[in-house]
Amino acid sequence: MRSRGHSRGMVEGPLSLAARIHALDSEDMFGHVSRFVDDLEAALVAVDDRTCPWLAELRTRTWAGVLCLGMGGSAAGGSFLSSLADHDGAIPVLSHADAALPGWVSAEWLVLATSYSGNTAETLSATRTAIERGLTVVVVATGGELAGLAETHAHVHLVGAPGGQPPRSAFGHIFGRQVALMRSLGLLPAGQDDAGMLQRLRLASQRHDPRDGDEGGVEALSEALLERSVALLGPTELAPVLTRFKNQLNENSGRFARVGVVPEMNHNEVVAWGGTGDVSDPTVADQAVLLLTWRGLQPEVRSRIGWMVQHLETEAAWQLVGEGGSLLEVMLYHSIVMDWISVTLAVHAGKDPTSIGPISSLKAHLAEHS
Numbered sequence: 001m002r003s004r005g006h007s008r009g010m011v012e013g014p015l016s017l018a019a020r021i022h023a024l025d026s027e028d029m030f031g032h033v034s035r036f037v038d039d040l041e042a043a044l045v046a047v048d049d050r051t052c053p054w055l056a057e058l059r060t061r062t063w064a065g066v067l068c069l070g071m072g073g074s075a076a077g078g079s080f081l082s083s084l085a086d087h088d089g090a091i092p093v094l095s096h097a098d099a100a101l102p103g104w105v106s107a108e109w110l111v112l113a114t115s116y117s118g119n120t121a122e123t124l125s126a127t128r129t130a131i132e133r134g135l136t137v138v139v140v141a142t143g144g145e146l147a148g149l150a151e152t153h154a155h156v157h158l159v160g161a162p163g164g165q166p167p168r169s170a171f172g173h174i175f176g177r178q179v180a181l182m183r184s185l186g187l188l189p190a191g192q193d194d195a196g197m198l199q200r201l202r203l204a205s206q207r208h209d210p211r212d213g214d215e216g217g218v219e220a221l222s223e224a225l226l227e228r229s230v231a232l233l234g235p236t237e238l239a240p241v242l243t244r245f246k247n248q249l250n251e252n253s254g255r256f257a258r259v260g261v262v263p264e265m266n267h268n269e270v271v272a273w274g275g276t277g278d279v280s281d282p283t284v285a286d287q288a289v290l291l292l293t294w295r296g297l298q299p300e301v302r303s304r305i306g307w308m309v310q311h312l313e314t315e316a317a318w319q320l321v322g323e324g325g326s327l328l329e330v331m332l333y334h335s336i337v338m339d340w341i342s343v344t345l346a347v348h349a350g351k352d353p354t355s356i357g358p359i360s361s362l363k364a365h366l367a368e369h370s
Helices: 015-023 029-034 036-044 053-058 076-086 123-133 144-152 171-184 195-206 218-224 236-253 299-311 327-348 358-368
Strands: 067-071 093-096 111-117 138-141 157-162 230-235 257-262 287-293 317-321
Touching: 015 218, 015 257, 029 036, 029 327, 036 171, 036 195, 036 327, 067 076, 067 123, 067 138, 076 093, 076 111, 076 287, 076 327, 111 123, 111 144, 111 171, 123 138, 123 144, 138 144, 138 171, 144 157, 195 327, 230 236, 230 299, 236 257, 236 287, 236 327, 257 299, 287 299
Parallel strands: 067 093, 067 111, 111 138, 138 157, 230 257, 230 287, 287 317
Antiparallel strands: none
16 A cells, blocks of 8 residues: 655644645635636637637538537536537537547538647547548637647637636636537527526525635535545436536545436436345445436436435435526536535545646556557
8 A cells, every 4th residue: 555645745633624725725726616607608708700700601501410529527518518409409419538439420410529738639539530531620629739630621620718727627618618619500599698697606606615614515515525435316417417526526536436317327226225125235324425406307307316315325415406597507506516515525635636646647658658
């Protein structure tokens, strides 16, 4: 076993949250979380015919669907778009996280390739294959090789984004531009109340910011998760939010987490949770459950979740109801709360929320052996 240290020193004892943040948060991850709504607001108006004159030509095309390429933090937006398109989009949107492009993709599909750095190996590989096949590609990036492809290929178009922060903290910059693009092409409905949505999200973020007190319960919940495995449960339309939360816990907090989606998990995982009969996983009592919902739940799914709440064999369970009048707003609300939880859990666990040593080590290994 190796002892584990931290770049800004080990934090022990009953320090205040402010002291922990000062000691551990080396790249201001708390600040990035607090600026999420500002990033989103700027991004939602960053894609139009003035900044992206190629939009007019893309609107003349009849697209069969949109294939979103991306990895890690840059993949989340594509998954969110897929759920939104399933809910009220014009065409299917699929998220693809791999170096190989699916064999079925044809020229009738628009490819949306996202890499915050512009140098993600898998996204570059799949994008180059798309170009070789003659597909139209829209790139969302801050620069790098991916952005450079837009300068050398007529059917590759760039949506630029501001850089200078960890990719997983740039979700507002990335996703806001993706939504704006889809709206500009008529593939998602135009926003009916973006100003109101942004104001509500900004107030929600301020309410859940643990640095200003614990009105939103973030610090208390984070402390309750310290010694438990985390299960993230919710309906199909919120599956991308659950996955992004899992990834934020993995990267920001250095913690394992897993996702269960209702109703699918009711056909398998529900047995391990027990609650009826004589079978359950022996670790079930040590699990922490965060159940994400919203007011737009399908009646059958609401009934299934109600049954689960009654029968889960753990005392550490919380139901978090997403606020907002649309699926988009609810997904963003949950994302804000989840980000606050992940960075707060990190510093309570003695981890710099920016540190991703194993990922950096793996990238160096791959570069050395490529």
